[in-house]
Amino acid sequence: MNQEHTQQKTTIVLFSGELDKAIAAFIIANGAAAYDHEVTIFFTFWGLNTLRKEELVRTNKGVLEKAFGWMMPRGPQKLALSKMNFAGLGPQMIKHVMKKHNALSLPQLIELAQEQGIKLVACTMTMDLLGLQQEEMMDGLEYAGVAAYLGDASQGKVNLFI
Amino acid sequence: MNQEHTQQKTTIVLFSGELDKAIAAFIIANGAAAYDHEVTIFFTFWGLNTLRKEELVRTNKGVLEKAFGWMMPRGPQKLALSKMNFAGLGPQMIKHVMKKHNALSLPQLIELAQEQGIKLVACTMTMDLLGLQQEEMMDGLEYAGVAAYLGDASQGKVNLFI
Amino acid sequence: MNQEHTQQKTTIVLFSGELDKAIAAFIIANGAAAYDHEVTIFFTFWGLNTLRKEELVRTNKGVLEKAFGWMMPRGPQKLALSKMNFAGLGPQMIKHVMKKHNALSLPQLIELAQEQGIKLVACTMTMDLLGLQQEEMMDGLEYAGVAAYLGDASQGKVNLFI
Structure with missing residues (x-):
């Protein structure tokens, strides 16, 4: 029996x-990775904003897509x-009490996730709908659709929609 | 080993x-059905409004149930x-950008789900609470309670609450 | 094959x-327990308010934690x-129609859950963040972190995030 069969898979859709x-x-994803689960977070719809770069990135978009881009928050x-x-x-x-209690901030949690090898996947279909382009997103992401998500989730036991 | 044992089950509670x-x-349900999962969507509370007929259906209800019926949206x-x-x-x-990107609209996604044999189950207990009657709901639904949901979910691996 | 292996585990994160x-x-948790699943509800963030005592409990807190305590609802x-x-x-x-239809109220559902042996676990990390103390919480709870949740969830098939 090899490692492939024993490693648990855990997925989260962050909508x-x-x-x-x-x-x-x-927190759940990093906890699962610490217990050696293979973890994927699949970002779709508003969850994609978690992965946007903070600075304004110049892109070539239609008017509606520009409007979505302006109205949605840029980054964690x-x-x-x-x-x-x-x-x-x-x-x-919340940020104040988190610092006071020495809890990791969201940007630190994202960094830890990347260090632990958690797959951060941005849903290409909803990126299209909301007019988000790869240049606006942070580095180190994968880009895929619902098929890739289902491939991972159907091998996992802990599959959450948040 | 027969088909019964190999077909994955996937369930979604749409609350x-x-x-x-x-x-x-x-989108997740139709994707899973395309990969040959047996899929159930269990509609409860506000999720039930997705399945209402658009036209006003005359029913015999109490005042509170009528009030809920008026205030809640009728259909997708x-x-x-x-x-x-x-x-x-x-x-x-959103509807505009979906059309522009040739994405299926929600009514089309529901139709596709029915064509793919996805079970659409309306929660009878919350229909009672919100005063929704079967005549107000679209055709082709099943009506059941939490026991039926648990029966499906406990055989599945991808079980989401949305 | 002993009971350990055959009893299904079901977990819910109530966020x-x-x-x-x-x-x-x-309702899902009590249903699963009735079908003999071993059920855990893990309360985190705003879900913790479900478990607060209704009466005001005097505690020794910082200003921010007091502010959260005042603003958040006390109990079901x-x-x-x-x-x-x-x-x-x-x-x-909703409470009125639930009574009319003889549905259990939320306090009754919580009591039933405790009678059925459902584990009610309060997330200690978010209790810290929101400044909630054990004296403010109802009796019969367990206190644990994300590791305990993952231990249960990774043995379960129905794992929901609500």
């Missing part, structure tokens, strides 16, 4: 674009909370 | 009543977005 | 703090709906 849900996704530092956002005060409070 | 989440659910064309809804502008934008 | 999602989580009776909350009218409507 939501909120700070608290992204933190939960990366810009995400709102799903509850008690209070026009941006809530995320500051 | 949410938003357009973007319903689209994600049906009327769902809002979970983000950037902008009083209905967001869904129009 | 959300809304009445309707908590009801859905406990105080949760809002994810949709159609209407400043608290929605939850009253």
Whole structure:
């Protein structure tokens, strides 16, 4: 029996674009990787914003796609909370207590995920819909569709949609 | 070893009543069915609105149930977005870019699901609570409770709650 | 083959703090327990509010933690709906129709879960972040981190994130 058969697979679809849900996704993913699971996070719809570069990247887009690009947050530092956002005060409070308790911030959790070899996959179909282009996204991502996700998930036992 | 044992089962609970989440659910479900999984989508709470007929159906209901019926969207064309809804502008934008990119619309995704033999199950307990009656729902559905869902899910590996 | 190998494991992460999602989580959990699954609900972030005592408990906290404590609902009776909350009218409507249809209320569903031996686990890391202390939480809970959750989930087939 080789390693292939014994290593657990874990997948997370990150659909939501909120700070608290992204933190939960990366804490579970990093925990699973620490227990030697092979982990994939598949980013789709608003979850894709977690992976955007913070700086504005010049791209050649249609008007609607530009509008989506402007309205959506650029990267992990810009995400709102799903509850008690209070026009941006809530995320500051959460970031403050996380630092106080020595919890890793979302950018640090993403870095740790990449160090642990967690596959970060951006859904190409929803990137098209929202007009996101690869130059706007952080480095080290894979780009794939729902077939790739199902390939991983159907070999896993812990498959979450967040 | 017969077909029974080799066919993967995939289940999705669609709890949410938003357009973007319903689209994600049906894209994953149709993808899994294309890979020959046996797929069930179990619609509960607000997810049930995805399956309502667009036209007003006359029913005999209590006042509260009537109130729920009026306030909830009737069918896939009327769902809002979970983000950037902008009083209905967001869904129009999404529908526009989906058409532009030749992506299937939600009504088309539902039709494809039915053609592929995906089981669409409406949760009878929450239909009772929200006062929804079978005459208000689209054709070709099954009606069952949480026991039926668990029967399918406990044989599956990809079990999502959306 | 002993019981260990044949009993199904089912886990739910309850991240959300809304009445309707908590009801859905406990209906699925109680259903699974009735079918003899070994069930764990892991409460994290806003889901922790489901387990708070209704009465105000005096604790010694920092200012930010006190602020979170004041702003978050205390216990199952105080949760809002994810949709159609209407400043608290929605939850009253749902509670009313649930009583009318003889459905168990959320506090009753929690009690049933405890009677059926469902493990209710509060996430210690997010309790720290939100400043929640064990004295504020209902009796009969376990306290653990993401490692404990992954231990259970990786032996289960039905693993949901709600």
